[in-house]
Amino acid sequence: MGTHVIKMPDIGEGIAEVELAQWHVKVGDLVVEDQVLADVMTDKAMVDIPSPVHGKVISLGGQPGEVMAVGSILISIEVEGAGNLKASDQLVKEPAAIKEAAPASAAPKVEAAPVLENKPAAACRPAPQAPVARDADERPLASPAVRKHALDLGIQLRLVQGSGPAGRILHEDLDAYLAQGTQNARSGSAPSGYAQRHDEEQIPVIGMRRKIAQRMQEATQRAAHFSYVEEIDVTAVEELRAHLNEKHGATRGKLTLLPFLVRALVVALCDFPQINARYDDEAQVITRHGAVHVGVATQSDVGLMVPVVRHAEARSLWDSAAEIARLATAARSGKAARDELSGSTITLTSLGALGGIVSTPVLNLPEVAIVGVNKIVERPMVIKGQVVIRKMMNLSSSFDHRVVDGMDAALFIQAIRGLLEQPASLFVE
Known part of the structure; x- marks a missing residue:
């Protein structure tokens, strides 16, 4: 040996x-x-x-x-x-x-179940067990299908004991976890919702969470943040999106709102090159970029990641949509390459359906602008003296005031607003 x-x-x-x-x-x-x-x-x-x-x-x-x-x-x-x-x-x-x-x-997530010779597979499955104690930042081994199943069931994977190789969590383990919870409820062993609790948990800030913390702290300490919020009527662009999906969705893929926002950024930046820039504050140099490399903030199991849609200025709606989907999948599965997570010139961040009314996104240094997307809501609006129902959305964006003046930031976001409210203008050269 x-x-x-x-x-x-x-x-x-x-x-x-x-x-x-x-x-x-x-x-x-x-x-x-x-x-x-x-x-x-x-x-x-x-x-x-x-x-x-x-x-x-x-x-x-x-x-x-x-x-x-x-x-x-x-x-x-x-x-x-x-x-x-x-x-x-x-x-x-x-x-x-x-x-x-x-x-x-x-230590490993859990001990792997012992392998029994000449036994049927069912005999190797563990009996229902109590929740496993894992650190909050640990990422248990599980396939994407199991992770989705757990999400649908409302189960935290870090509490589930895995019986697969190296402690991998299987679908059977989710069933066992649910069965144990049902058994506890019937036996009355589950703690009362009004019982006093004295437990504490210390979570080391390591790995991706440490990097995120360092970058957020650095961004807020070094850049002079200011935010600007603008309300946008997205009824027309949503109608266009629905029409394109109905006509071409089966052959070209479905479009979300993000590709339209990427296109609006590309068109608006033509008139605001100072916003498509990176600021090296140590060298005191601002680099304005002709290429628009859009970072798309993506939440993963290990934290926030920003994969980059390169040369967005040269992409069609469907090309942008496909690239956003590919990068998001790579980031969430931990398979994004290093060069796919760096080099952005402006960042787009969205909380999707949880987007709230207003947010104050933190800059992705050394960029000087980040555009935040809030959720779409239907509201009564007055148009030409008539009250009508429109789909409304806020853009909550932040800028580095050392580089971007307030008026330029406002005009830039208003340009995006005009493009989205008259979506045909997105494609006029």
Whole structure:
């Protein structure tokens, strides 16, 4: 038997240190080739670290939240044969010490169910069990279908014990969790809604949540934020969207409002180049961009990510729609590449149906503008002396006052308003 050492890889872009975000294995686990061992976090993306070998984990080189140098030992695996461990390689910690020192968040989500030889599959399924205690920022292993099923059932995946490989949560585990909840309710063991609670939970700010916190704090400290809100009648553009979906939806795909907003940004920025810009406040240089690279804020299980629709100025409605959908799926599944999460020149953020009336979005530095979309509501409006029902929506946008003057910001948003209220003008060159 030998030892195969996996070192923290060089992620690229001149990065010398990488944060260890999450372990997917623990000491003693058997792993197979291409199995994801850990997630590491750069300034721009989460990166999976797969195993290049089959073997048994004998030591872990760090704990979640620890910043590790590129080239330091990440994990050691016992393998058949000689392995690749050199005499000069020093383990960061002894396996026993790692095993004892690792916090709950460094352990695997749950113990995998034991595999029983020559037994039917049903015999391997776990009996209903009490909720699992996981850290709030842990991301349990589960397929997208299971995640959607849990969302539909109102189940928090971090409370469910998984019976699949490496603790992966299966559909059967959701059924077992629901069954246990029903059993508790019938037996009266569930706590009363009026019972006193004295529990506390400490959640380490690591991984993506740490990066988001750092970027939000930096943005609010460095930029001179100001917000501007404008009300927009989106009745006409919604009618156009419904017409296009009815006519071309089956062959070209369905359109949401976002591609129209992207197009409105592109057209309006032609007259406001100072807003399609990035400000290097250390070098005191403003770079105005001809290309419009639109960041689309996307919520994922690990936090807010901003994948980038590149060269939006050259895309049709359906091209933009397809790219937005592709990037959103990649971001939510953790598969977005680093270059898909950087380089935006202006950001579009939307809370969808939960968009509220007004919001004050935080700039995505070093950009100087972010356009926030609030929800669409039907309201009575007075038009030419008549009260009519119209679909109304607010744009709540923020700007860097060091670069963008208040009048320019207002005129820019009003230009977007005019384009959306007269949607034919979106396509007039």
